[in-house]
Amino acid sequence: MTSAPRSKARPRPVARFRHGGPSLRSRLVNDATRLTVKQIMRGWAINPALGWPTGLVDKAARLLPSPSHTDAQPVRLPHCGAEWLRTTERQDCRKRAVLYLHGGGFVMCGLNTHRAMASELADRSDAAVLNVDYRMLPDSAVTSAVEDTVDGYRWLLDAGYQAGEIAVVGDSAGGYLAFTSVLSLAKAGLPTPAAIATVSPLTDASPTLHRPDGDGCPMLPRSALRAMVRYLRHCHRRIAVDGKRVDLVSPLREDLSALPPVSIHVGGRDLLRTDGEVMADLIGQAGRPCELHVWDGQMHDFPATTTLTPEGERALSEISWFITRHTGPGPSGPRNPTPVRAA
Template sequence: MCTATHDFCLAPVPVTRREFAGASPQSRALAHTLRRTIRPFLDKWARYPDLPWPTGVVDLFGYSLGPVRGTQRRPIRLPHCHAEWIRPPGEVADRAILYLHGGAFLCCGINSHRQMVSRIAAASQASTLNVAYRMIPQNPIRAAVEDGVDGYKWLLSQGYTADRIVIAGDSAGGFLTFMVTLEAVHQGLPRPAANVALSPLTDLDPAHKLAHPNADLCAVFPRRAVGALTTLIERADTRGGHGPSSSPVDGLLAPMPPALIQTGSQEMVYVDAELMSERLSLAGVPCELQVWERQVHVFQAAAGLLPEGTRAIREICEFIRKATDTPGRPTSAHPPVLGGAG
């Protein structure tokens, strides 16, 4: 029996914490490059966040990052946004992933994340719905949550059972991974099999992040960017008289499924990953927290170039397969028959 305050349980489940030591020459080179390119750029953006920055360009650049060989994709239309359905090569198990991309709720999309998402789909043998949810500043975070829930409903409508669906995402998409699951359960939908969050933002309050030593160590995000993003989120959320968004770490977490959280040891959002794992533990929810030494934000996107990224994808896919393979239940080689794209 859990209490209402952060859903603390009488018998919390200990967090399974795994440390992955070492940083390859490739990962050190990537961190060095990001620290001298992306980090200064984000610091400049944070000085003038209200300028009409071309945030959509980031996703356009993603066209050059094609899917891994053998995967198939087609467009899907959800009620308020579009999505992309990625089918892995070969015989596909009747499991599915709902994927929510990162990008600070502000940029990135299907194109920028297609390669990583298709890599996860292929390695886990899970067809994957990559959702291009509505973003700030035009829309509040609650719109993105609604789009994620619509994606989950779409998977259920296609014949996938909840115990064969994993909700996953990176960075801001990690935030949405937990919030979409909470909202789906709140609406009376069946609980998914698991959550997977890569370098997730889980707490909209910037205080803990800025007080942590990683605020000066992160290779991607400068201090100033945290405050600027917080302001943009608050404006988008309160426009139209609505209240501010809540954070997953403050949710009633007892109904949540098991979770895998991966984070780099020097990331700005390391403290968010750690706090979320602690809150899940206190709510009695099994959680594995993987801490990868000196890896940059969403280093998994560089799988194929970084050995750590490749290994992290393997860990993710093993977790997904275990979470969706119910003991004693035969795994069909034929996935549910999908309806039209409209």
């Protein structure tokens, strides 16, 4: 794919934040994840095309207790399902809305696995959240997931929200969708949302990005990331949209000059830490405002453990503060620490 021309906008410094840790609870969660999730991911990486029952992950998550402070209503988008999450005490939620995109490597997870995280954002941001159950591999291309994301954004606009009242939030593969979908809005004739917030975003769906050696992430083994990239390419060679081969888009190679303010959170031991750091630098070079938060000792997608670790709680509070700051009247006081240095 031909690289998009870089914007000639004046570069802006990236606001960098360093958060200490890990706490004892975080260490325990990291150890438990290393012994369970990471080993399962290693097994999956041996042969992703084997027909693993990845859909069972989200089905099993139905057994998790539903957040007591949030009401969930089903929504039907043109090609997929979604759910509308609102805090029970504030059913109108007219101030702002969040378009939420779950992670899972484009092959697993869904509404059930990420309902708790999306509900926390609804509560902490005083927002309504549209949690999108976008189409996934192997049956649908990643471009179909981007289309579902844009459909979710249209749904929010049709529901009466202005673009300046909407934030797009995604974790891991959902972070990739957050960037690619917002970049595609102009082509669809839609206005840009007020903000993007991502956690451990995948920003380069190719093996070209240099990531640090080692396998220290407690959740995501390097073998699984390599296998996911190969599987993506395998599926896309097989899938055609409108009779044409589907190309993978890398946000790192797109013109980022039209992005709204961005907040990126990565763990210090996150296998995708480099993805977030490189993306932040490129956003700054494109002249757009960006925050980069690095959480020492944390694994990939650690805010998904928000009810288990204080770092997850704090990260979601930071994201919620960022959302409220850019989509309406700001919060009563800043929660984020002083930047450690400017880019």
